[in-house]
Amino acid sequence: MSQDRTILVCAKETPDTYSDLSFSASGVQFSNPRPVLNAYDASALEEALVLSEAHGFRVHVVMVGPERASETLRKALAMGADEATLLTGAPKDADSAVIAKILAAFVQQFGPDAVIMGRQSQDTDVGLAGGMLADHLHWPWTTNAIGIRFEEEAFWVKRQGDSAQEWIASPMPCLITCSNNLNDPRIPTLKGIMASKKKPMHLVGIDQLPGGDALSTLAPATTIESLKPMPERAAGELVEGDLETLVDALMKGLASIPETGVGS
Amino acid sequence: MRVCAVIPCFQEELRSSSLEVLTKSAAVASSSSAHVEAWLVGPTAEKHSSKAAQYGAATLRLMELEVDSEAKGVNVSLGRRIVDTVDEFMTHSAAELDANDPSEDSTLxxxxxxxxxxxILGACGARLDAPVIPDVVDLSWDGHHCIAQRPTYASKVMSEVHAEGSVILCSIRAGLFEPIEKPVEATLHRYKAPESDLLGQVLKELVAPEGDTVDLTEAPIIIGVGRGINDETGKDLVAKLASLIRGEIAISRAHFESGMYSHTLLVGQSGKVVAPRLYLALGISGSIQHVAGMSESHTIIAINKDPEAPIFDLADLGIVGDLYQILPALIHALESTKA
Amino acid sequence: MFNIHDPYLFEDELAEDDRMIMEAAREYCQANLEPRALRGNQDEIFDPEIPKEMADMGLLGASIAEEYGGGGASQTAYGLIAREVERVDSGYRSFMSVQSSLVMVPIEKFGTEEQKQQYLPKLASAEMIGCFGLTEPDHGSDPSSMVTRAVPTDGGWVLNGAKTWITNSPIADVAIVWAKVKEEEKDVIRGFIVETSWKGVSTPHIKDKMSLRASETGELVFQDVFVPETHMFPEIRGLKGPFTCLNSARYGIAWGTVGAAEFCYERSRTYVGERKQFGHPLAANQLPQTKLANMLTDITTMQLLAWRLGQLRDAGKVDPAMISLAKRHNVGKALDIARIARDMHGGNGVTGDYRVIHHVMNLESVNTYEGTYDIHGLILGREITGIQAFVPKG
Known part of the structure; x- marks a missing residue:
């Protein structure tokens, strides 16, 4: 129906933060040395693919990263995206603001009908790039999607708020950021992996984008100065024994917190 | 120099997270001899102005907005207009600041x-072209440099983030700063709401299922439910316990997948981040994703049948046993105390 | 940084395709197979959904040509898949190996065009499940003495005999059966594609196994089964036929057992880190540390053997004795590692919950099937000395 319409998925490569973490002189190390596709972006891609299957959108994935990130981007193609672009040459310590400006330049040049991306990245948990990008584009945006439908030429997003959920409809073009509770992203199949070799992957230096000279020299306004282990909570008392002992211990514990109203 | 607490106003009572923001603003301002402002945005802004002054805001800027009553606090009606308001206030007040002391023109x-x-935080940062540090657990500010501590990597790593600029934005994690009253004489400025442009967005439906209206980040007592509770009997026991200890129910992602509770109650890296007075973990093993959402809780009590469960590594009190035996006995004990 | 899962960084050396296939297989196995493995092994359940899932992932016939529904992936990729599946359970890997190596490989290598068209796409999509009949009740390591026989009849053959220890037989739609045929007065081993729905075929389930409980094992019994001429492999004669299949499967085992060993090592490492005795983690003691060091050293040799063997197969430079060496070494070491891991888990090691004992029990079979540890020793011995020692002298 609308193969000429495109959903752009903005993706990021992150360390595998679910593998074991250790600290070394050079910073934080993960037991899985290979980077992964940010889990929230994988959910965004999954949703884009589902929308594509139902409504015929083309799915294009864009990533800002080093050339090495092409393997992670290929995973997106193996999952089913039609095409991918890797934007290279960003400063290594780029923060969300820098990334959002680079993506804004790409989106303006590319002109997709919607941008779908993760609500945050699984390493820094910052979650700013979506809102920043939307504001640069002056597009309507919806964050923390836990459901997306395409109806009446608009994207309907079920957004998880603080105490309720909202269905918000946005006309195209619009931007959506996804919770990773939206779906279970598909695992690339062997056939998908083999087919991904034949799909177009463009390597574009950010200096080639509109306003590229300025983009290449953007300085991040926030910097991560140090990474330290979280102050550990000391494990407290562990109580084992008969039911009476356990309940006694619990009652004492609850009574020590005035807000429970126990023992007052 | 000024520290401005941005306060969305749409409920009858000011949220405790807002009181924490006011308290933290006053604390940061006093260490940098800055002025404290409260930016109150929303239909109940007027109502909350005296409370803001009570918590240390000497300048109050009010943006009263009419918001569809049913959709109070939802983003499409309020959130977008906070972005516009922040932009508007910056422009208005920059002129005032310039007049007072142009060399001291900086805002946190x-x-x-x-x-x-x-x-909206990203959009606010982009609109003001200012650095943003979200979800901080501590911060300091000298007028142009902000040094903030924030948990990253699923709360396994504390990162120190620096930002520089005449305007800096930070959001602070709820539940960590005790609200402290600090009454001041306040001056009040009222602003006319700018034309709202929702860019064509429409709120189609507000879904607030039964028992789903709770805002977990505000709750002092949270009962976290994990896979150890796996049937209606268990659910009933949890509900009974919750009413006895004034707790709100939260769930782990593992449990969310069972479909027994609503998504709104999800706590963890992919859900809400909470720091209540008490987090009572029932049958929660303690996966890193869940722990990322509750490890800052003031007190953690955990019940689990597996003595090796990782949740016990961070629990202040760990109880090893079967929930289906312990909960009825505990409920009985609580009921006899109350009676 | 020293990588405690891949000390010599062999995964860095893999081709991008192969590494992506490995990652995808790992994700599938950890997300979908691992949660079923405890009950599967304890209760002898092979979930009938698994073949379809594996097929959807492209894990059945990964290295079979794409025109027949296979994946067209490298031999290395096939091996990496075996490693991920066996990291969960050797039973699941056995299912996958039999379908891919013992059923699809002979049809692709020895079958007619019609046979390939008829069976390979359905085997790749798990519409059909296959099994492989070589071993007989009285003839294990010495298959040339088999008694299953096909005699000519109008339009085909009549098959009689019995095969045993047949992975997948109770759920199979099709069996690759090796049987003796008289050709010019001499017994010659020929291969047949037999459908289990045909008259005279039965596939009794073998009960009460203490090993590979998560996969199906049975017998294949043939009573006057008519096999059409079209269902015989046209050219291949002698043990070269079954041995070609076994080489492919044994190669998969050399990789698979890397996964089983890695699982046992990883579980032991975690366990001794968490389990405290005398006020300290077990890992703070010298014995557990050197046990883990031995495991990792063995795992590294296993990884490098399997990886290099894959390269040799992809380059078409493999000799069967190379496969014997890797199968024998890797299964033997995996079994040692699994037993030590069981020991390191103390009392907990005997419960299914920790899943280490499942690997111990599974690997006992893997050490025996597809050429026992000792038979592979004799294959190597013959290569080294030039003297065969299979047939006892005396």
């Missing part, structure tokens, strides 16, 4: 860390 904007804020 502090937000809470609710979903409402997460929705």
């Amino acid at each position: 904007l502090l937000f809470d860390n609710t979903e409402l804020t997460k929705d």
